[in-house]
Amino acid sequence: MANIKSQIKRNRQNEKRRVRNRIFRGAARTAVAQARAASAANAPDTKEAIMKAVSVLDRAAQRGVLHPNNAARRKGRLMKKLAAFNPHEAPVEEKKAKKPAAKKAAPKKAAAKKKSA
Numbered sequence: 001m002a003n004i005k006s007q008i009k010r011n012r013q014n015e016k017r018r019v020r021n022r023i024f025r026g027a028a029r030t031a032v033a034q035a036r037a038a039s040a041a042n043a044p045d046t047k048e049a050i051m052k053a054v055s056v057l058d059r060a061a062q063r064g065v066l067h068p069n070n071a072a073r074r075k076g077r078l079m080k081k082l083a084a085f086n087p088h089e090a091p092v093e094e095k096k097a098k099k100p101a102a103k104k105a106a107p108k109k110a111a112a113k114k115k116s117a
Helices: 005-040 046-063 068-084
Strands: none
Touching: 005 046, 005 068, 046 068
């Protein structure tokens, strides 16, 4: 616990900022997660979800909650998914492929024994 008045005040300020920043950081995470989910499900509202996430990331970077390069990297990844998005393609369902029978491993050669001198 701080004894110095200025440090006590600084701790109060930091706590207020931390709580305020959590709101924007959490909103950015939520928006990005929703955009990824929409993209993975090939949902028709994928474009809107991605654009909303980009907007939220921009807002967080502008307020200093996220580093601008961090926001740019996340936006780039989302835009890459948007570019690959095909709204006319049906949702992809993964089928479990049967695994081929495991091959028996060849027996290991015995290591050469060293003779002690």
